[in-house]
Amino acid sequence: MDQLLRIFWGFLSTVLFGGLLGLGLAVASRKLKVEKDETVEAIEGAFPGLNCGSCGYAGCSGYAEAIADGSDEDITKCKPGGAPCLEQIGKILGIEVDTDAVRMVARVHCIGGSDVASRSFNYSGISDCTAATVLFNGDKDCKYGCLGMGSCISVCPVNAITKTANGLVEVDQDLCISCGKCVDICPTAVMRMIPEDADLIVACNSRDKGKITKANCKVGCIACRICEKKFPDAGYKIEDNLSFLRYDNRGEGRAEAADKCPAKCIIPNKSEKIEETPSAG
């Protein structure tokens, strides 16, 4: 009985002590509350809160403060927030904003995996694209393709990029927050931003002449100009031995051009993935 009582008193006093401390903290948090500028808090609330730093400030709060005190007049710097965020900030500050812009996402413009692209040597240095580029511009024969070491993976603030089985990387466009960090770090500039609703992409980045490209990679754009010449309205344009596809003016024959491409490097933007529909019941 004595023991039980002892345990009971120990229990009671600890509960009381803990409660007292909790109460003290609650009071202190009221008394010591730091008055924040309401505008700053409202703006910060409008941001996604990822602290990705793509606006150029240390974090979301830094950018919010800069907007609120007027030292930064550009309110479009938050890429992850996109249109809804812009609209909210506009409302807070009383500014009319144009929110029609389409969300941009990153996309690797290369499908030359280890199965189709040849290699000139075996690279066994640190797994970093920039380091690999220093050594003869990478281990691939094609000096413009994706090296697949994953420099972009390590800078992506939302882990949207993964390695694929054939030695490339892949961006999950649903997760992408359009911060553009992967585009900045990619030494071969094979990572580019495209509109989220892009239908097709030219999945090649090779500026080599057609013959060289063909020798280096089975799926490289050889600049045969079929897409540009046969489908003049489709928006394909060959520059620097590489076909570029425009997204602002989508004319006739885009998909047909993809079929006609001899290298088959014009592919749907969102391929492979089969849409999973939740089964009812």
Next chain:
Amino acid sequence: MSYFAILITYIFISNLILSQFLGLCPFIGVSKNVESAVGMGFAVTFVMSIASLVTWALYHFILLPLGLTYLQTIVFILTIASLVQLVEMVVQKYSPVLYKALGIYLPLITTNCAVMGIALININSGYNVLESFTAGIAAGMGFLLAIVLMSAIRVQMETEKVPRFLKGAPIAFISGGLMAMAFMAFDKALLNNLVG
């Protein structure tokens, strides 16, 4: 024990991390670059010195007279956790500069075992209030020393070729272990030579 001896003891000889293996979580977690390691080190020093004072007072003025010393572990945890929260609020209110430097590290060490450890060591060694305070500061400095050395090693290791199965935390723990062996050179004999 003189204050100098306490300082030497907790910075080198009984370094909390390298010879008692307390507080390994921030030691591995926040040692990726030197800058944040220094921030963390000072935050820990700050919290340890205050926690030493408060837990000493708590033990000698409340727990001991009431015969509740068997509750010291749990009560210390409660006190230290709320104390750190309170300190964070006070610092945020009165010193925004200090808050920016230490603020993000303070919540990470609310219930750190190194802070808890030095509080219990103080009680078990029967230190008086000033000795406890000194021990708290010294333990914090020891932590600072260890974590800054560790972060320098890890920055260096970024460029080294580490076998894949050892990458990240494993190699960090191995380096920590080697550092601990090096710190075995600091022992009681050294203290006796210094203090006599």
